[in-house]
Amino acid sequence: MSRLPDNDQEMPLVSHLAELRTRLLRCVAAIFLIFAGLFYFAQKIYTLVSAPLRQYLPEGATMIATDVASPFLTPFKLTMIVAVFLAMPVILHQVWGFIAPGLYKHEKRIAIPLLISSIILFYAGIAFAYFLVFPIIFHFFASVTPEGVSMMTDIASYLDFIMTLFFAFGLAFEVPVAVVLLIWIGIVDVAYLRKIRPYVIIGCFVVGMILTPPDIFSQTLLAVPMWLLFELGILAGSLIRTRRGEPDEEGEDENAPTDQPPSVQP
Template identity: 80%
Template sequence: MIKFSDPDEPMPLVSHLKDLRTRLLRCVAAILAIFIGLFSFAQQIYTLVAAPLREHLPANATMIATDVASPFLTPFKLTMVVSLFMTMPLILQQVWGFIAPGLYRHEKRIAIPLLVFSIVLFYAGMAFAYWLVFPLMFKFFAAATPVGVAMMTDIANYLDFVMTLFFAFGMAFEIPVAVVLLAWIGVVDVKYLRKVRPYVVIGCFVVGMVLTPPDIFSQTLLAVPMWLLFEVGVLCASLIRSRSRTQALDAG
């Protein structure tokens, strides 16, 4: 038997699993529905995603497809990924609906804003990568191309490259949520987070070096926002802990 917050209303394991199955099916159905709606625009979607690179290609240079099926499969794959990203608010809402009955009221007051901010920050990270990082990075690559080398990128390789960076920046922008969660559940203390700040700064640049291409611009453009977001997370965590202590004193 699995019990939620109300001890008088136990929920059988079978019912719990049925609820999980229903929510998973809703997520899959939503992804497929969006994918079907976007599939006719697959070529335009890929053109939009490839725009930061195409703007910096040399004159008369184009992107290429080295595999026979790439002109079809690559936009197909991109459209599926875009459908997943667009469905993310619904997916997280279903996750919330599944775990919310097991939370206390004071936990829900913190969990709901964290859920909303996690969605917003993930999209903000992707937008930051597309509008700021990609143009600077591809401009650098185009300028660094050796003389006599034609810069013609394969469309499948480009998609894998940008999807990795989209995910990296999206997850990097989740740092404030992770910091607040760790402080909220008591894994780390705010004073400890402030103490390890120098190591966090170094770690941000190490992560930027690993996740981005080997140029100082893209590495810095990932590391600096990660550090600033860490500081935002520490500030929010300190405010939440201070508020919790105030409520505890009032209750006492």
């Protein structure tokens, strides 16, 4: 008979739904509290986020707003998205609080590091895009602008563009967490992941082609980190196998039973 999770208690469906509603309300409250504190600085936040593009605009050129309400709605939308990003630790904490009672002790020991790692890696992906990818991409776009064409980007179009890249790089940096989870729950093993490494590399470039603008620079800047993070996930998965006492995929466990019956000494 399988052991029940620690502190497991029967709860009716209504109680689960009530707890879920409470935790969702806490997430919404955290987002709006952060948004309320940032709303006064909405214009400055947009100025900061648009800096990677503005520094490569031709002399005398500026960003433009083609819609009447864009000067207000675009910074407003950006501030709301920033509030969601900043509230992510609170959101994930509420998710953890909802699912933790149903986990075993050994599951909680690995789930907490994965939860913290996912937050850090998501922010690392956004920082990587802002400080490294954006300057390279916008410098490339500015350098290939045809003669006689003035590069004047619409602020709403720019926001949609960078949000796509932020989410793409933020999710791409979650690859190690996904790999560790797949190994931990037994869907795949380290040997299989190493075997399909060439296909994973090709898949990284395909994902980079889909999620980034149609230029080789941004595609490569997304694909290469994804591949390196995949290798990091394999390494972390190997360490988890070692700590759990599982045999390494390169050889057999010395203490594993064999199919040959023991020889009988006369």
